Amino acid sequence: MDVAxxxxxxxxxxxxxxxxxxxxPVSLAMVIAxxxxxxFAGMAPNEVVDAIKSGFGxxxxxxxLIIAFGVIMGACFERSGAAVRMAKTFVKLCGPGREDLALGxxxxxxxxxxxxxSAYIILHSLVRAISKNTGKSAVGLGVTLALGLLxxxxxxxxxxxxxxxxxxxxxxxxxxxxxxxxxxxxxxxLSLAYIRRVxxxxxRVPTTDGWITSEAEWANIEKVKETNERTLPSNFLSFxxxxxxxxxxxxxxxxxKGDTTLHHAIQLIGNPVVAVGLGVLLALYGxxxxxxxxxMVGTMDDALSTTGLILVVTxxxxxxxxxxxxxxxxxxxxELIASSGIPPLLVPLAIASMLRIxxxxxxxxxxxxxxxxxxxxxxxxxxxxxxxxxxAVGPVGxxxxxxxxxxxxxRTLGITELSDQLKIWTLTSTIAWAIGASIILTxxxxxxxxxxxxxxxxxxxxxxxxxxxxxxxxxxxEMPDLAKDN
Numbered sequence: 001m002d003v004a005x006x007x008x009x010x011x012x013x014x015x016x017x018x019x020x021x022x023x024x025p026v027s028l029a030m031v032i033a034x035x036x037x038x039x040f041a042g043m044a045p046n047e048v049v050d051a052i053k054s055g056f057g058x059x060x061x062x063x064x065l066i067i068a069f070g071v072i073m074g075a076c077f078e079r080s081g082a083a084v085r086m087a088k089t090f091v092k093l094c095g096p097g098r099e100d101l102a103l104g105x106x107x108x109x110x111x112x113x114x115x116x117x118s119a120y121i122i123l124h125s126l127v128r129a130i131s132k133n134t135g136k137s138a139v140g141l142g143v144t145l146a147l148g149l150l151x152x153x154x155x156x157x158x159x160x161x162x163x164x165x166x167x168x169x170x171x172x173x174x175x176x177x178x179x180x181x182x183x184x185x186x187x188x189x190l191s192l193a194y195i196r197r198v199x200x201x202x203x204r205v206p207t208t209d210g211w212i213t214s215e216a217e218w219a220n221i222e223k224v225k226e227t228n229e230r231t232l233p234s235n236f237l238s239f240x241x242x243x244x245x246x247x248x249x250x251x252x253x254x255x256x257k258g259d260t261t262l263h264h265a266i267q268l269i270g271n272p273v274v275a276v277g278l279g280v281l282l283a284l285y286g287x288x289x290x291x292x293x294x295x296m297v298g299t300m301d302d303a304l305s306t307t308g309l310i311l312v313v314t315x316x317x318x319x320x321x322x323x324x325x326x327x328x329x330x331x332x333x334x335e336l337i338a339s340s341g342i343p344p345l346l347v348p349l350a351i352a353s354m355l356r357i358x359x360x361x362x363x364x365x366x367x368x369x370x371x372x373x374x375x376x377x378x379x380x381x382x383x384x385x386x387x388x389x390x391x392a393v394g395p396v397g398x399x400x401x402x403x404x405x406x407x408x409x410x411r412t413l414g415i416t417e418l419s420d421q422l423k424i425w426t427l428t429s430t431i432a433w434a435i436g437a438s439i440i441l442t443x444x445x446x447x448x449x450x451x452x453x454x455x456x457x458x459x460x461x462x463x464x465x466x467x468x469x470x471x472x473x474x475x476x477x478e479m480p481d482l483a484k485d486n
Contacts, residue, residue, distance in 0.1 A: 002039060002041055003041070003417050004037075004041040004327055006036075006040060006326065007036060007037045007039070007133055007327075008040075008042020008324070008338075010037075010153055011034070011036040011037040012033065012038055012042065012289055012372075013042070014029075014031070014032065014033055014036055015030060016030045016355075018032065020393075023174050024432050026313055026316075026361065026364050027048075027312040027313050027315075027316045028106075030313070030316035030319070030320055030368070031052060031316055031319065034051075034052050034319055034320050035048055035049065035052075036054020036317075037053065037320075037323055037324065037327060038323045038326070039191070039213070040329055041327030041328065042327075043323075043326060043327055044048075047098070047326065048323060048326075049234045050351055051322040051323045051325075051326045052319040052322065052323060053319070054201060054322055055318040055319035055320070055321055055322025055323065056315040056316065056319040056322075057243075057315070057318075058227055058318055058322070060311060060315045062395075064311055064313055065273050065277075066157070066158050066163050066272050066273055066276050067158065067160045067163055067311060068158055068304060068411075068445045069157035069158070069273070069276040069277055069279070069280045070159065070160075070163075070235070070276060071111065071303045072074045072158075072280050072283075072284075072300050072302055072303065072304065073241055073242075073276070073279055073280050073283050074115060074118065074119075074298075074303065075283060075296075075300045075302075075303040076241070076283035076287045076288050076300075077110070077154065077283070077287070079288060079291055079296065079299055080287035080288055080291070081109045081231065081232045081233060082232075082233050082238035082283075082287050083106070083119060083122050083123055083235065083240075083292075084122070084123065084237050085217065085231055085232040085233055085235065085238040086106055086110060086234050086239060087102070087110075087126050088124055088126075088232070089101035089105065089235055089238075089239075090103070090105045090106050090109075091103075091130070095425070096134075099130050099136060099141060099264075099337075100135055100136065100141050100144040100192065100195070100196065100199075102143070102351070102365050103123075103126075103127065103130070103141055103144050103145040103148065103188070104144045104145065104147065104148040104188045104189070104192070104289070105188075106148065106186070107119070107120075107123075107144070107145045107146070107147065107149065107150075107151075107152065108117065108148045108151065108156075108181075108184055108185065108188060109148035109150075109152070110123070110149065110152075111149040111150070111152035111153045111156070112156050112157065112158070112242050114186065115153065115159070115296040116146070116149035116153040116405060117152050117404060117405050117408055118148050120149055120405075120408060120409070120412075121408065121412075123145055123227035123265060124129070124142065124145075124412050125142045125323040127142045127145055127354045127444050128206045131204075131205050132205055132206060132207075132424075133204060135205060135215060136199070136205075136340065137199035137200065137202065137203045137204055137205065138199070138204050138205060138206055138211075138413060139198060139199050139202040139203075139204050139413050139415070139424060140195050140196055140198060140199020142409065142412065142413050142486065143198065143199070143409070143424060143425060143428055144195050145194065145204060146192075146409050146425070147188060147195070147428060147432055148188050150362075150396060150399075150429065150432075150434060151184045151187050151188055152180075152184055153437075154362055154366065154393070154395055154396050155180040155181075155183060155184050155389070155392045155393070155396075156177055156181060156184060157173055157176070157177055157180075157181040157272070158245075158272070158276050158434065159424075160363055160439075161312075161362060161363040161367065161392065161395075162176070162180065162228075162366070162388070162392055163198045164317060164318075164367045164370070165362070165367065165370040165388045165391050165392060167318070167376060168317055168318060168321050168367065168370040168371055169370050169373075169377065169384045169387060169388050169391075170297070170384060171384050171385055171388050171449070172253055173253075173272050174249040174252060174253030174254075174270070175253055175385060176385055176389075177246060177250070178250065178391065179248065179385055179443075180392070181391060182439075182443070183389055183436055183439050183440060183443075186435065186439055187393075187396070187432050187435050187436045187439070188210065188432070189409055189412050189430060189431045191431055191435060193427055194427075194428060194431050198423065198424055198428065202415070202420065202424060203215065211269065211411070211414055217278050225345055225473060226255060233286070233287050233446075235286055237282075237286040238287070238426075240286065240369065241279040241280070241282045241287070242278075242279065242281040243351055244275075244282060245272075245275040245276045245278060245279040246277055248275040248278065248452040249270050249272055249275050250270075251266055251269075251270050252266050252267055252269070252271065252275075253270070254272020255425075256270055258425075274474075279470055290373070299433065302478070303376070311359075313363065313364050313367060315419070316375055317367035317368060318371070319371065320371040320372075321370075321371040321374045324374065324375050325374065325375055326372070332408075344376065344380040344382055344469075345374075345382065345386060345387065345390050345439070345441060346390075346441075347373060347376065348369045348370065348372070348373040348383055348387050348390040348391045348394065349369075349390040349391075349393065349394045349440075350363045350369075350394070351365075351368065351369040351391075351394070352366050352369035352371055352389060352390070352391050352392075352393075352394025352395050353365075353372070353394040353397060353398060353433070354392060355368055355394075355395070356368065356386045356397070356398055356399075357398045357400075361395075362395035362396070362403075364393050365394060365395040365439035366391045366392050366394060368390075369390075369394055370375070370387070370391045373391065382448075383444065383447075383448040386440055386443065386444040386448055389440050389443075390414060390437075390440055393433060393436035393437055393440055395431070396432055396433045396436060397429050397430040397431075397432065397433025398426065398429065398430055399426055399429040400422065400426050406421070406425055406426070409424075409425050410424075410425065411430045451485075470486075
């Protein structure tokens with residue numbers, strides 16, 4: 001084996017051991033791994049350090065502001081009640097008997113600007129209210145919400161993970177956003193079959209002092225009072241800060257090619273930094289206008305204080321990519337993979353999944369996977385969009401004890417036995433992972449060789465077909481007699 005390949009193997013093993021067994025943080029472990037890889041490849045020490053610095057700055061220069069703006073927007077959603085408004089709107093749109101589907105879609109949308117753990121805590125009270133009003137198990141409702149939040153958190157910008165992945169792999173954010181939604185919606189919908197079964201097996205409806213575990217007992221309780229909707233922001237103000245930036249980014253991707261003044265204007269407002277910044281302004285002056293200014297500024301400062309580690313890890317991912325590119329080891333790794341007969345797209349999926357299992361952080365897992373796969377993209381003829389999606393789907397599955405989200409979900413649903421926790425959440429996330437991986441491999445076979453000109457049109461058409469199919473399905477009405485009697 002070539003010395004450069006040995007360096008990659010040693011660097012990865014060293015990084016994994018440092019993350020798992022020592023107090024060394026992820027960012028420093030990644031820098032040490034970069035040094036190992038570069039030195040083994042024969043790079044001079046100064047060359048390695050220069051590559052680390054240029055890679056670090058190059059990635060953060062493109063996505064640092066987007067991540068910061070997204071965090072500010074998330075703080076506005078948390079304080080204003082916009083997330084609750086969106087959930088109520090989806091419940092009305094989906095109709096009786098499909099409350100779990102409504103919560104899943106709420107998760108898919110809300111997680112675009114809000115971190116999934118924060119969003120879940122915000123919306124868990126709504127899960128309890130819907131469960132008590134409809135008699136549906138809070139376990140099924142809560143897991144559906146949690147899964148919708150996790151999937152979009154991993155797959156759709158401007159959450160830090162997918163933003164970093166698009167920057168590392170050089171993928172157009174608008175096109176990637178569309179493909180991310182194409183994968184996210186079926187992952188959530190198709191996982192419902194298992195979630196509904198688990199919800200029936202672990203039937204729990206909350207009360208003020210515990211849980212109801214039978215449908216007959218639920219029929220005798222009083223329904224909770226609805227939240228006064230007058231205290232919530234309007235649908236336009238709730239959805240606008242998310243949807244307007246998405247529309248602007250997509251408009252730039254589809255219509256921004258040209259040299260006229262109109263094209264330049266579309267390119268400007270459709271630039272991800274500007275588009276997300278406009279969404280932040282709408283959130284600040286639309287959603288939080290009734291909140292005391294000093295109070296809101298303090299909330300935003302607290303939110304931004306949590307982004308430091310994310311930005312550092314993101315930059316270190318770019319640094320590792322720069323070292324691998326400068327070392328010239330990428331083509332050798334690609335040749336090794338090609339000769340093994342393994343489908344190349346499984347490589348980023350496997351790396352991200354393995355990292356998720358051993359260290360828990362979905363964001364770190366997908367960034368490292370993107371970094372490790374970057375040198376292989378051109379050599380193996382991979383489509384970077386589907387490589388990015390594979391990196392993002394990998395961390396969706398295998399959530400377990402080293403993942404804080406695992407404990408949040410289990411605690412709020414009152415699940416205390418480890419075996420039950422693994423069955424309810426770990427297996428659910430892994431099923432969603434398998435569905436997502438299958439979808440990406442299939443899409444890559446069909447569309448992986450398409451040119452970039454028609455890339456935005458394809459996912460739009462696929463999304464349209466998905467929603468038309470879902471609209472034609474008849475709502476399921478579970479337990480109609482109990483609901484009617486109550």
